[in-house]
Amino acid sequence: MNYIPMPLSFFQQPTLELAKSLLGCVLVKETEEGKASGYIVETEAYLGPADRAAHSYGNRRTKRTEVMFHEAGRIYTYVMHTHCLVNVVSGEKEKPEAILIRAVEPLEGLELMERRRSGHVKKNWTNGPGKLTKALGITMEDYGGNFLEPPLIISKGYRPEEIVEGKRIGIDNTGEARDYPWRFWVKDNPYVSR
DNA sequence: GTATGGATCATCT
DNA sequence: GATGATCCATACG
Numbered sequence: 001m002n003y004i005p006m007p008l009s010f011f012q013q014p015t016l017e018l019a020k021s022l023l024g025c026v027l028v029k030e031t032e033e034g035k036a037s038g039y040i041v042e043t044e045a046y047l048g049p050a051d052r053a054a055h056s057y058g059n060r061r062t063k064r065t066e067v068m069f070h071e072a073g074r075i076y077t078y079v080m081h082t083h084c085l086v087n088v089v090s091g092e093k094e095k096p097e098a099i100l101i102r103a104v105e106p107l108e109g110l111e112l113m114e115r116r117r118s119g120h121v122k123k124n125w126t127n128g129p130g131k132l133t134k135a136l137g138i139t140m141e142d143y144g145g146n147f148l149e150p151p152l153i154i155s156k157g158y159r160p161e162e163i164v165e166g167k168r169i170g171i172d173n174t175g176e177a178r179d180y181p182w183r184f185w186v187k188d189n190p191y192v193s194r
Numbered sequence: 195g196t197a198t199g200g201a202t203c204a205t206c207t
Numbered sequence: 208g209a210t211g212a213t214c215c216a217t218a219c220g
Contacts, residue, residue, distance in 0.1 A: 054212085064204080080211065080214095081202060081203075130214060171212070
């Protein structure tokens with residue numbers, strides 16, 4: 001299968017628009033073991049300065065959040081407990097906004113994913129932000145790169161029939177930011193988390 | 195089906 | 208030393 005990276009202009013949409021546009025696109029990771037990919041079916045937006053739940057709240061700029069201050073299309077990976085999460089950097093330069101990829105639907109490299117997620121049924125390979133990174137082989141080594149060229153790219157996929165929006169997940173002590181409807185997913189897709 | 199607690203580590207105070 | 212943008216196993220209804 002041949003993948004065509006989305007153009008830079010695709011990533012330059014407003015963050016909430018991009019979060020919706022990413023649904024149905026294909027996330028592809030190439031490693032020495034082979035290629036693995038999946039359709040993006042769930043995303044979550046983090047709008048820097050105004051978002052108490054974001055790492056970049058109040059323009060907090062540290063070694064970790066640095067890449068969010070760069071141009072759209074860059075890769076922001078982050079280690080949470082025992083897992084690695086992956087984000088698409090959006091917004092203009094100096095605007096620390098990003099979109100968390102929460103779930104994908106397995107497409108290519110099924111045997112590879114099955115090995116990486118051994119002991120689980122297919123549905124549980126990629127239906128969560130920490131799971132899909134493991135299934136696709138995404139690590140902190142991808143931090144700071146961009147989605148326009150290998151080994152990690154976002155490619156054109158399909159156009160979802162219906163997109164649903166709702167409150168974010170996994171945020172409970174961050175005040176009102178918890179209730180912002182900044183989570184998007186493809187309606188009725190079985191790989192969406194929860 | 196829901197609820198709870200432990201794992202385990204980079205990052206920040 | 209404290210804190211999580213999580214996952215998984217276990218317990219219970």
